[in-house]
Amino acid sequence: MKKFLFGCCFFLFLLSSFAQKGWRDSEMEIKVFLNNQSEAKVLHDLHLSGDIHMNGGFALMYVVPDELERIKDSQLRYELLISDLNAYYNNFWNPANEQYHSYDQIISLMDSLATAFPGICKKIILGTSLQGRQIACLKISDNVDIDENEAEVAFDGGIHGDEIGGPENLIRFARDLCTGYGSNTQYTDLINSREIYIYPMVNPDGRVNMSRTNAHGVDCNRDFGYMWNGEGSSINPFSQIETRVMRDFMNAHPFSIHVTYHSGIEEVIFPWCYRASHAPDYNNFTYLSALYSSSSGYSNLPYLQSYADYPTNGELIDDSYGLNGPVSLTVEISYDKQPTDILGYYQKNITPMVNMIKNAGYGLEGLITDSITGKPVAAAIFIDNFYPVFSDTLVGDFHKFVLPGTYTLTVKANNYETRVISGVMVTSGTSTFTNVLMKPANGSHVAKVACVVIPDNNPADEANTPAVIGAADNVNYSLGRSGWIILDMLQPVLNINGNDFKIYEGDATPEGYTCMVSQSMEGLWSNLGTGLGSKEFDLATLNSIRYIKIKDDGDGVANIADAGFDLDAVEVLGQVVGVNPEVNSIVPVIYPNPANNELNIGTKMNSAGCFELILSNMLGQYVFYIKTELKEFYRLNVSNLDEGIYLLTLKCDKGIFQQKIIVKHNK
Ligand SMILES: [Ca+2]
Ligand SMILES: [Ca+2]
Ligand SMILES: [Ca+2]
Ligand SMILES: [Ca+2]
Ligand SMILES: [Zn+2]
Structure with a gap:
């Protein structure tokens, strides 16, 4: 154990010393020429860092000398673009670059827009990067402090820190939207009817260091948790702070359209990145990609499914679409990663950006x-x-x-x-x-998929991940051999007497799996044991959990339809406990749950006579008690109760009814 700890510390030391520079020692940028898919596959199988663009017939790769030897050995033709990336970018921001705003200048521009236009522009600090920089976005909308019934649309850039054109576009666009409010009719209408989020520097350390990766040396655009597969030095899905901040941003704002900006080629690409088959929203993607292209200032801006350009796993657009459902596009604005005529590239993209904001409210x-x-x-x-x-x-x-x-x-x-x-x-x-x-009713299931992984992919299965949401219906998502999924139950699953939730397998051939649970996406995970087919689980020593992780046991064939455990649903048990059959027929309706100010209890106990109503906290202490005459409806004031989980008990001469209640005060 000590040895292991020492190893970890040494590893962290290596990472932190590495973090002072943006690139690895002697790392270089090369352009590899690709004539066909088999050459692209040779390059892909070397597992190096970079972007392969079959659509352009080349790849931009970032290699250290021994990796370059492997490219030489592979006989692929290449050209050296930058021989030492750290030396090349050493003085990029010093003295100040005339074409581009620095990290500090973009942050102060964001601050000044929020100060100058307080009614329509707000800066939100979403998190802090590894090296302590702000990860921030602007919200631009009328009544900017209020979340209104308006379509939300997001633009982000700079996830690859050296691709500095996207962030530059976005900060200029934010400024033009704000200064145009009141005078430019189109901008004014859109600001009044949409909620526009502009997130210019997803990877601020990368921008300052002029590196593709973040300060941990990880390509954040391979670190996302929808069909993650360990590319770009990512060791776990959502392993980086920049990626987790983006994940939480996506969860907090249900975007209708999301566009992420890059450089290295000129094209629009859409999900899937990880598989060849078309996404169910394919026609929506192609329509908006075509609109982006045709309304842009480029003479030719191709659009295609990302996989057709080249397969990747763990990209932001797959994660954004796969977990939250918006149209999610990558726009590569320029072949140069730092084009000198950035104003020209911005102008080519203004009309399509406006079109994306408009279309976010259509449908x-x-x-x-x-x-x-x-x-x-x-x-x-x-x-x-x-x-x-x-x-x-x-x-x-x-x-x-x-x-x-x-x-x-x-x-x-x-x-x-x-x-x-x-x-x-x-x-x-x-x-x-x-x-x-x-209409209120009892029953709680998976609310959302939070993360999903199939080692080395399984294109033979349709990968219907949304099938796990809601009640069991025999429509499944097959986990794949050794694949796993994290499910967000949204509301806490409580430990009550007996079993607490049931995992449903939706086909006739039971398969094995392990079940883990946690309060948070970041762990700690508690192992509740294994199952074979549908099975109930008990939280044992835990009080409550939010996330459930199910991992296939690794048996069977990897690359067939329905490989691995076939997950249909997870049902929370113990919504109702201790009910005998007679009381079951008079189960009351209780709402809303979670409750803010009032809890309404429709007792339906007309035939039950006198009853007792008890609300107790999780320590078993009574916080409310009443013994009352028969009543069909009871309204309980919970506005003064602390937020948390309570157990509501109704007793009558026919038996006992119990249900957990969540008190949550809207702030
Ligand atoms: Ca608004
Ligand atoms: Ca239990
Ligand atoms: Ca099965
Ligand atoms: Ca299902
Ligand atoms: Zn990029």
């Missing part, structure tokens, strides 16, 4: 609220066979870009009945609004 939208309280509901919205989007939990609104047509919406939410709304028509250049009232 389907709606408001999802509790039918009794009117409060917003956290829901997954499935539209035909597209990847689901999620409601904004602050307002309850959702927005999904779709092409004109007639659609069926299926809205799934924990502790509500599923709603299916069909025949929703969408016409061109507008949005169709649907008001969705959700």
